[in-house]
Amino acid sequence: MSITRINELDYVRCIAMLMVVMGHVLFSLKIEHTALIAIIGICEMPLFFVVSGYLAHKDREESFKETMSRLLVRSRTLLVPLVVWSIVLNLCDERITFSLSMVYRGGYWFFIALWWCDVLNTFAAYTSKKFKFCMVADMVLYSSIYAVILLGRIKDIDLGGILPIQNVQYYFPFFVLGLLMRKYKFVNDVTLNKYSYVVGMLLLIIGWYFSSIESFVIWFVAACGAVVVVWMACREINSELKVAKILSIIGKNTLPIYAIHYLFIAIMPCTLRDVLNIPHGFFFQLVITFVYAVLVIFLCLLVDRILSLNPITRMIFFGESKKREW
Known part of the structure; x- marks a missing residue:
């Protein structure tokens, strides 16, 4: 189909x-530290992760073998560019080394952070479908996973550099938000409506104004507003243009x-x-x-x-x- x-x-x-x-x-x-940098920093990556989470949800039932096969394909499309283009960039910069930096440049953290979100969600989604979790149970499940991520952040666990725990800590909630929006119409309707659009705009403006404080809470709340505002605006674009x-x-x-x-x-x-x-x-x-x-x-x-x-x-x-x- x-x-x-x-x-x-x-x-x-x-x-x-x-x-x-x-x-x-x-x-x-x-x-x-300019106004333009601030607004870009608030909006860019949360948008990617919320869309990735939205697309990660699969409605149809999958066997464990099908789930693992899909994860392997997804891993290949994220980890191959991570390794190959990190090496290309290192060679262009004339940085010849056999250290981890050869296959993991700071700029490519997005690939591996998104891969970790996919891995965590794969097992969570399989568990949810197997035991037929409802919305509340799903929220408890993903909250428990996030609690483990926070613990890893507190302990500063990075698995030798292959786990960008700080990035996963910040962006995993956006990934889950997108997933729940796709899975539950209630979450989607609450997140995207004319009232949330107004609230989101206010949160984005306020968060942008106070972004120099560099507070996790301020940036997170502003990013939530940015997700709503940009998504709602994109809904109004005529696809025929x-x-x-x-x-x-x-x-x-x-x-x-x-x-x-x-x-x-x-x-x-x-x-x-x-x-x-x-x-x-x-x-x-x-x-x-x-x-x-x-x-x-x-x-x-x-x-x-x-x-x-x-x-x-x-x-x-x-x-x-x-x-x-x-």
Whole structure:
């Protein structure tokens, strides 16, 4: 049975990906602690994780063998790019080493953090379906898992560097939120409605204003507001518009864009630094980084198309056996 694609999810991922590239452009130019950086930092990654959680839920019953098979495929598509593109980036930076950093650069933490969320959810979802948990039982189950994550954060357990416990601690709740939204209509209706949209906008604005405090609670609450606001806004995009089709293409290909974009950020012209280094230059930063981010995304898609033409290179660089949609 074919699965109907949910266009708004592609739009959300596109916006998140654009923010990621813009944020990395700003950081590469040594521009930090600005209003633009704050809003990007609040929105970008929670959007990715909530959409990933939403797509992680499967309605149909699966055997344990099918569940493990799906996890292995998912692991391949996340861990292969993590290793391969980390090595590529290290070689481009002339960092030849056999340490863990060779296969796990800080910028690629997203792949392994999302993989951990998938692993935890795979076993939780299997348990939930096997024992036919209701919504309350599911919340207790995932809360228990999160309690273990918090304990690991307190103990600073990182399993030799392969467990980004701080990132998992922050983003796992967003992953679970997306999953519960997909699984339970009640959660979806409470999260996405005209009233939550207003509340979300207020939380985002307030959280953004106080973001300099760098409080986990403030950033988390603001990010929840950002998820609601961006998702609701994406619902209003007419899928027949040309811009919607462009957003959809980017949203369907965020994995290769995330993997490749660091190469283009690393070779950014230094002349941009003088252009952007303007006191209170929010709009200068916004416009210039947006234009550069669009260019980077276009180049990433071009590289991805070239590498994906051959199934062997597609498997080597992205761990995928099938072509992604365009």
